[in-house]
Amino acid sequence: MSAPAQIKALSGRLTVDLGAIVKNWRALDRISSSALTAAAVKGDAYGTGLLPVAKALFKAGNQFFFVATPEEGLELRQTLADAHIFVLNGLYPGAAEFYLANKLMPALSSVPMLEEWMDVCLAHNEAFPAALHFDTGMNRLGFKLSNTAHVRDRLGEFGYLPQMVMSHLACADQPTHEKSRTQLALFQTVLAQFPGIPASFANSAGLMANREFHFQMVRPGIALYGGRAIGGRPNPMAPVVKLEVPVLQVRSARTGETVGYGATQSVDRESRIATIALGYADGFFRALGSSSTKPGGKIAFNGRIVPVMGRISMDLVTVDVTDLGENAPKPGDFMEVLGPTLSVDDQAEIAGTIGYELLTALKMGRYERRYLEPPEHSPAKR
Numbered sequence: 001m002s003a004p005a006q007i008k009a010l011s012g013r014l015t016v017d018l019g020a021i022v023k024n025w026r027a028l029d030r031i032s033s034s035a036l037t038a039a040a041v042k043g044d045a046y047g048t049g050l051l052p053v054a055k056a057l058f059k060a061g062n063q064f065f066f067v068a069t070p071e072e073g074l075e076l077r078q079t080l081a082d083a084h085i086f087v088l089n090g091l092y093p094g095a096a097e098f099y100l101a102n103k104l105m106p107a108l109s110s111v112p113m114l115e116e117w118m119d120v121c122l123a124h125n126e127a128f129p130a131a132l133h134f135d136t137g138m139n140r141l142g143f144k145l146s147n148t149a150h151v152r153d154r155l156g157e158f159g160y161l162p163q164m165v166m167s168h169l170a171c172a173d174q175p176t177h178e179k180s181r182t183q184l185a186l187f188q189t190v191l192a193q194f195p196g197i198p199a200s201f202a203n204s205a206g207l208m209a210n211r212e213f214h215f216q217m218v219r220p221g222i223a224l225y226g227g228r229a230i231g232g233r234p235n236p237m238a239p240v241v242k243l244e245v246p247v248l249q250v251r252s253a254r255t256g257e258t259v260g261y262g263a264t265q266s267v268d269r270e271s272r273i274a275t276i277a278l279g280y281a282d283g284f285f286r287a288l289g290s291s292s293t294k295p296g297g298k299i300a301f302n303g304r305i306v307p308v309m310g311r312i313s314m315d316l317v318t319v320d321v322t323d324l325g326e327n328a329p330k331p332g333d334f335m336e337v338l339g340p341t342l343s344v345d346d347q348a349e350i351a352g353t354i355g356y357e358l359l360t361a362l363k364m365g366r367y368e369r370r371y372l373e374p375p376e377h378s379p380a381k382r
């Protein structure tokens with residue numbers, strides 16, 4: 001049963017601009033001119049909503065998607081019958097038939113995974129496509145480089161050609177970091193063992209930082225969603241999410257009083273405090289709270305920024321709106337948490353985290369979600 005209108009009017013609104021996501025994909029596609037531009041849509045498309053995002057990107061011309069898990073792959077497959085879907089976490093043991101049934105391509109990253117995939121290919125007498133993921137320095141997932149020759153020989157025995165060979169950059173967000181050079185050199189040694197097989201190396205930051213990282217396919221995530229991929233540079237991407245939450249009450253507080261749990265924030269002037277319908281249960285991190293010794297997160301109203309006051313509760317946040325004077329919000333007005341005035345990255349930085357985490361945390365929010373569709377007659381690719 002859906003909530004009556006008067007209840008909906010007092011829940012937070014999360015607006016996802018699908019047109020901005022498509023615009024960002026096209027912009028990245030232009031940068032990576034000769035490479036295919038795919039889309040990383042894991043983590044519910046970084047919290048923005050897997051299915052609406054994937055549908056919009058597919059319609060705009062993107063055919064290649066990277067998810068993390070087979071469940072995410074299944075959800076995507078049920079909506080997009082013709083998409084090419086890579087599963088970054090690889091082949092889950094015993095799940096090969098599930099991958100086949102749903103045309104999911106695992107990023108194979110260990111010898112046991114490779115053997116299991118070869119077994120299922122033999123059983124069906126068909127070379128089902130999969131990627132090979134090599135570890136060039138993350139020590140996370142991927143074949144060890146010392147296994148490269150073994151992997152090559154084993155595939156050779158089956159006459160199996162992988163769909164793609166990939167690796168992942170550890171420090172692409174710091175363009176001058178020498179680790180990226182080292183990883184590139186190691187990746188080249190892997191590719192030399194797989195001549196003619198398409199390669200993929202770059203996430204958003206790698207794509208934006210260096211053409212040498214492009215190879216045949218790039219796999220941006222964060223930049224599609226308007227997040228900053230490279231630190232210390234202006235972010236060229238269009239903002240995608242807007243989060244607005246309603247004011248429940250506005251109250252006065254007097255000098256010497258305190259605000260919120262723990263009484264950690266004292267009031268040092270006659271103040272107006274707006275209490276908004278947002279909390280850590282909505283993914284607004286407790287690290288965004290303030291105390292008398294530490295500033296916290298920011299909230300905006302009509303383009304003006306005001307500070308969070310006191311700790312973040314599970315379902316409520318208190319905001320110091322004193323400085324807005326006459327123009328302070330009233331109960332029922334919506335304040336901006338993320339949007340044109342407050343970027344995901346600014347808010348994340350205050351919380352001591354990154355835009356990725358703030359975005360993926362949106363998933364838990366008790367928000368009404370709205371999707372802005374791309375313009376019907378958007379220009380064709382390039």
Ligand SMILES: *Cc1c(COP(=O)(O)O)cnc(C)c1O
Pocket residue numbers: 040042088168202203204205219220221222223
């Ligand atoms: C998440 C991920 C990406 C996308 O990274 P962004 O930094 O969000 O662009 C690409 N490749 C792999 C292996 C990933 O895990």
